[in-house]
Amino acid sequence: MARHSLLLLAAAILAAAVVAASGCSPSDREALLGFRQALNEPYLGLFNSWTGSKCCVNWYGVSCDAATGRVTDVNLRGESEDPIFEKAGRSGYMTGKLSPAICGIDTLTTLVVADWKDISGEIPACITSLSSLRILDLIGNKFSGEIPSDIGRLNRLTVLNLADNTIAGKIPPSITQLTSLKHLDLSNNLLTGEIPENFGNLAMLSRALLNRNQLTGSIPVSISKIYRLADLDLSMNRLTGSVPFELGKMPVLSVLNLDSNSFKGLIPESLLSNGGMGILNLSRNGFEGSIPDVFGSHSYFMALDLSYNNLKGRVPTSLASAKYIGHLDLSHNHLCGSIPVGEPFDHLEASSFGFNDCLCGNPLKTC
Template sequence: MKELKHIDLSSNRLAGQLPVQFGQLRMLSRALLNRNQLTGPIPESITCMDRLADLDLSMNRISGPIPEKIGKLRVLSTLNLDSNLITGQIPATLLRSGMGILNLSRNSLEGNIPDVFGPNSYFMALDLSFNKLKGPIPGSLSSAKYIGHLDMSHNHLCGAIPVGSPFDHLEASSFASNDCLCGNPLRTC
């Protein structure tokens, strides 16, 4: 099993926790375990999987925080954790990276969105909707190399939406149902 490179066990009604030793599959580049009944935390050992490019744990019952070091995986380009029971804050390492797709929607993440975006931040899709995030939208998001789809709706965000890219091409639905966001494309501040 240590030479395994791809695993797709999605939609199989698998139950129980991911094994603590899951990270010992060091050759694994793709792990699709979505649409199951997996519970418990994301094993810290996943952060040792240097070749992991695609991790999909969406639509399970994964709980606990996102391991801080998961954002330091060099080739991770897709991380899909939506529709779980994940708590805690968004690790800054996830937003600083050059990840292509990051979906953290429909969890119980809280706190402010880390203001750590920069010229290496590249997201074809960044979905943080349906959480308990608060505070302002980070101004550093304007310095990201590229943001395609962005969804921050259904949180507790407040303040002015930053001006410029990527905000100039987004619809109001990307920011809907927050406590007190204002500015284009929403109402004037």
């Protein structure tokens, strides 16, 4: 039995060696050359290696399946620790477009064309035909147009990163069909419209970054059903309405950035009493009422920012019992009364409490 297993292993190794020696699939090679022809990388010579038939062996950023010789990964990052970048002493720069030719590689699982600064044009609609795709990362370019409407066809996708481009239009409803998605970053684009109501269908999601867009409407309550969601950033949009209290009941959520929107109403107590919440930024909105007095020894905030709202009343006395508060900003509200005394406040400066109606006590003037 052992001898038979060794023979099988040797045969597999030999087959892989034969595939590697014979080069990649001719159709894959043709698709890669079409993809390369639409791009211009003038400084580092990364595409100088893209010659000959052995694209599985020597071509920069290309990886293949050892058994089949088919291309599986195209990984081109303009911000890299690769020796080529270190030797040149510069980051990457590339112009051109993302050619639909890349869609000819139907075995592609990873497509990364990231941080090249000047690649423009639209995302080819045929991208959604790559049914094996697990990672699509186009961050840091100048892609325009809209997210393909049938993006939901990529049901194996775990990472979708389109941040730092000029992509416009609405978030397509089909995006909620990406039930394997773990990381979603659409930040710093020109997206408009509302967050899809059934966003909560993305059950595997751990990070959702939609900040720095022009999104409108309210926060869908369905988001609170995403059990694994740890990081939610909706800041710097045009969102309105109240914040669902259900967000504070999420068991894993530790980072919540909702700053620079137009939210109103009361701050949900659940957001401040959640012992797992480490970074909470609700600044630059229209929140009213008092700050809920629900802190305790379970409270551990690396950053808590409630500045630039319409909050009234006193600074909660329970804040003094918090286990840790790294950064606190309650400035530019209408708070009044004495600042509580306690260890969490010992390192805070006057800027944390400035521009309120009548706060007093350390680090402000004596009451």
